[in-house]
Amino acid sequence: MLFSLSTTFASGILTSPPSTIQVGEFIRQQDPVEKPGKISVTVVRSVESESIKVTVYFPQDANSVKISLHNLLGREISVNPTTAADKGESLFQFDTRALSNGPYFVVVEALGQRITKKIMLTR
Numbered sequence: 345m346l347f348s349l350s351t352t353f354a355s356g357i358l359t360s361p362p363s364t365i366q367v368g369e370f371i372r373q374q375d376p377v378e379k380p381g382k383i384s385v386t387v388v389r390s391v392e393s394e395s396i397k398v399t400v401y402f403p404q405d406a407n408s409v410k411i412s413l414h415n416l417l418g419r420e421i422s423v424n425p426t427t428a429a430d431k432g433e434s435l436f437q438f439d440t441r442a443l444s445n446g447p448y449f450v451v452v453e454a455l456g457q458r459i460t461k462k463i464m465l466t467r
Contacts, residue, residue: 383454386399386400396413396465408453424436
């Protein structure tokens with residue numbers, strides 16, 4: 345009895361009209377276009393100078409910028425003293441010589457956005 349129910353259900357699916365969604369529309373729904381005012385952040389560790397370099401792209405001038413380094417417990421370890429940034433790319437640097445190995449988080453707060461990037465510090 346269960347088999348006949350499945351067969352009836354499957355035949356109903358086969359007779360349904362084809363979908364009207366175009367392939368391009370489906371892809372746009374899956375990958376939304378980025379907002380034009382979004383900040384982008386790249387974190388790179390420099391082995392030579394034992395530091396973390398944070399490159400931030402600002403789509404417009406930012407009056408209030410806070411870039412901080414946090415440990416795994418969420419405690420703020422270091423804060424970059426910069427309070428403003430111009431439109432375009434800005435480079436920020438954190439010294440990691442006094443830090444132990446393990447996971448850390450770089451937090452960028454500007455233009456009403458908060459972006460967190462996880463890094464793993466190893467020597």
